[in-house]
Amino acid sequence: MALLELQGIAKHFGAIEALKGVDLSIQAGEVVGLMGDNGAGKSTLVRVIAGNFRPSEGEIRIEGQTKHFHKPVDARAEGIEVVYQDLALCDNLTAAANVFLGREMKRRIGPIKILDYAAMYARVAELFSELKSETRPRDLVRQMSGGQRQAVAIARTRLSDARIVLMDEPTAAISVRQVAEVLGLIRRLRDKGIAVVLISHRMPDVFAVSDRVVVMRRGTKVADKSVNQTSPEEVTGLITGAIHTA
Amino acid sequence: MTTNLPTRPFQSSVAIEDITGLKERSLGQRLLASQPFWVTIALIIMCAVMTWDQPDAFASADNFYNITRNFAFIGIMAVGMTAVILTGGIDLSVGSLMGLVGVVCGLVLQAGYHWAAAVLAGLFAGGAAGAVNGLLIAYVGLPAFVVTLGMLSVARSLAIVLSENKMIYEFGPWGDTFNALGGGSVLGIANPVWTLLVLALVFGFVFNATAWGNYLYAIGSNENAARLTGVPVRRIKLQAYIVSGLTAALASVLIVGWQGSAINALGQGYELRVIASTVIGGADLMGGQGSAYGAVVGAALIEVIRNSLLMAGVDSNWQGAFVGLFIVLAVLLQRIRGKRSA
Numbered sequence A: 001m002a003l004l005e006l007q008g009i010a011k012h013f014g015a016i017e018a019l020k021g022v023d024l025s026i027q028a029g030e031v032v033g034l035m036g037d038n039g040a041g042k043s044t045l046v047r048v049i050a051g052n053f054r055p056s057e058g059e060i061r062i063e064g065q066t067k068h069f070h071k072p073v074d075a076r077a078e079g080i081e082v083v084y085q086d087l088a089l090c091d092n093l094t095a096a097a098n099v100f101l102g103r104e105m106k107r108r109i110g111p112i113k114i115l116d117y118a119a120m121y122a123r124v125a126e127l128f129s130e131l132k133s134e135t136r137p138r139d140l141v142r143q144m145s146g147g148q149r150q151a152v153a154i155a156r157t158r159l160s161d162a163r164i165v166l167m168d169e170p171t172a173a174i175s176v177r178q179v180a181e182v183l184g185l186i187r188r189l190r191d192k193g194i195a196v197v198l199i200s201h202r203m204p205d206v207f208a209v210s211d212r213v214v215v216m217r218r219g220t221k222v223a224d225k226s227v228n229q230t231s232p233e234e235v236t237g238l239i240t241g242a243i244h245t246a
Numbered sequence B: 001m002t003t004n005l006p007t008r009p010f011q012s013s014v015a016i017e018d019i020t021g022l023k024e025r026s027l028g029q030r031l032l033a034s035q036p037f038w039v040t041i042a043l044i045i046m047c048a049v050m051t052w053d054q055p056d057a058f059a060s061a062d063n064f065y066n067i068t069r070n071f072a073f074i075g076i077m078a079v080g081m082t083a084v085i086l087t088g089g090i091d092l093s094v095g096s097l098m099g100l101v102g103v104v105c106g107l108v109l110q111a112g113y114h115w116a117a118a119v120l121a122g123l124f125a126g127g128a129a130g131a132v133n134g135l136l137i138a139y140v141g142l143p144a145f146v147v148t149l150g151m152l153s154v155a156r157s158l159a160i161v162l163s164e165n166k167m168i169y170e171f172g173p174w175g176d177t178f179n180a181l182g183g184g185s186v187l188g189i190a191n192p193v194w195t196l197l198v199l200a201l202v203f204g205f206v207f208n209a210t211a212w213g214n215y216l217y218a219i220g221s222n223e224n225a226a227r228l229t230g231v232p233v234r235r236i237k238l239q240a241y242i243v244s245g246l247t248a249a250l251a252s253v254l255i256v257g258w259q260g261s262a263i264n265a266l267g268q269g270y271e272l273r274v275i276a277s278t279v280i281g282g283a284d285l286m287g288g289q290g291s292a293y294g295a296v297v298g299a300a301l302i303e304v305i306r307n308s309l310l311m312a313g314v315d316s317n318w319q320g321a322f323v324g325l326f327i328v329l330a331v332l333l334q335r336i337r338g339k340r341s342a
Helices: A042-050 A072-077 A095-099 A117-130 A146-159 A176-191 A203-209 A232-240 B016-020 B027-032 B035-053 B061-086 B094-110 B115-139 B144-163 B175-183 B191-209 B211-221 B223-228 B233-259 B270-280 B292-311 B316-341
Strands: A004-013 A016-026 A031-036 A057-062 A065-067 A080-083 A106-109 A112-115 A164-168 A195-199 A212-217 A220-226
Touching: A004 A042, A016 A042, A016 A057, A016 A220, A031 A042, A031 A176, A031 A203, A031 A232, A042 A072, A042 A080, A042 A164, A042 A195, A072 A080, A080 A146, A095 A117, A095 A146, A095 B211, A112 B211, A117 A146, A146 A176, A176 A195, A176 A203, A195 A203, A203 A232, A212 A232, A220 A232, B035 B292, B035 B316, B061 B094, B061 B191, B061 B211, B061 B233, B061 B270, B061 B292, B094 B115, B094 B144, B094 B175, B094 B233, B094 B270, B115 B144, B115 B175, B115 B233, B175 B191, B175 B233, B191 B211, B191 B233, B191 B292, B211 B223, B211 B233, B223 B233, B270 B292, B270 B316, B292 B316
Parallel strands: A031 A195, A031 A212, A080 A164, A164 A195
Antiparallel strands: A004 A016, A004 A057, A057 A065, A106 A112, A212 A220
16 A cells, blocks of 8 residues: 555646646655656645645545645644755754754753753764764754755654655755765665655756656646656656657 | 775774764863853953952942942843844833833832732733733734834833823832832842842743743744744744843832832833843844843943943943944954854
């Protein structure tokens, strides 16, 4: 049974049809590259999955059960986490404080609850070594490289034991060395049985790490192929519309 | 063809656990990079120079008593203001709130009520005004600058109306007890100074060790991120403005007691001195940076500058120029440090 299944998802904004009958199924431990030109419907699709938008038509099923997400919190309760393009990090806080933001570990001293820094540093250090990222829990995020910042945002999804991680352009605007680092992080998530949806414009990154490539054009899914059975050239053609369907 | 390249795959000599366990900077390095530390140094140097220059006047017990009491009022408000500034907001209404709270306390005492009733009424007035600020800023989404500027005007006007533009000095049967709160001293140190000390310790703890304090920094650093990760942004902001209103009220209760009278012009222009204290103490007006200790030491520095100029016989009209200079210098210092650490 698929971990996440979308059936006939459509989304209208007034007269604009952002999504038209999209079907998609994702297995646990699968990395799916989601590609398409600007305005193809990638972001809308991701927002439907993440609970930001309610679909106008269609069904979302998780392990076979139909779900209705009214708010992002509902999706998060089902183990769906989003790593936003701007990462939603607080620059003035440490890596550990960012990972635990909104769900801090606390210790009780008499009537007051105080933050348990030692436990949080230890847990975050554990998460980073699990991700094999050389990121220090006590560093301020402001001083970190793009790859390390991604690691902080990804560690946050690990903390909540997410089953599906949606990543919005994680490799845009970072250096080549850091791209390798981030792709490594994605593989580590996959090895833990987490499904990753990778939204990206960068063809080499998608082909390096994905099991499957899904191409969107004008609100419909035009291709859904294993990376072994397609090529960057074909995907480019599908994105631009030079090739109609595959 | 042979190569000299090692055949063994590259192996890192340090384990990841070694790195993730590292502290970013040692305590000493962190101290050197902190604004309150340098302001403390400046404060100590200034006191040392004045002690050497005027051992009888400056370094006397009387002068110490005066200086500490004078900056205690500003310091108390600066600690509350820090909560607001950490979220990236600002509270321009604290000076006017002092006037309003002072008049409220004076009227309650004049009517013959218990001193505790006067204190509670004052704190309630300050907290309520802070809540109005907070609701408009956090829930309606108006800019903090505009809302608190409005409150600056409204609170001052209310103070004048309530007091019928008269000084209130007949404090009734409980007046003496009330006056002893702000005017008295324990162990040779003025009560407002003790209040400031307790407040600074409490808020130093709250800012650093509680989730609430952590959220203030998070909101000031990236409000959107805080909201996305489930921080109750609106509630925390509302509470920050209530805290600021309450500390302004507390300072007002103490200053009215010390002066033994309530005038509606009390606290005029204090908002700028309070904000200056927090900024000199390392608070960033963009949010996310600042500390309770910084606010206190900033207030102390301003008062010592004022006092020193007075003792050195400089025309008191020059005080504003010197204080202004220090504000700009403090921000400049912050900018330079910020560039280095970025």
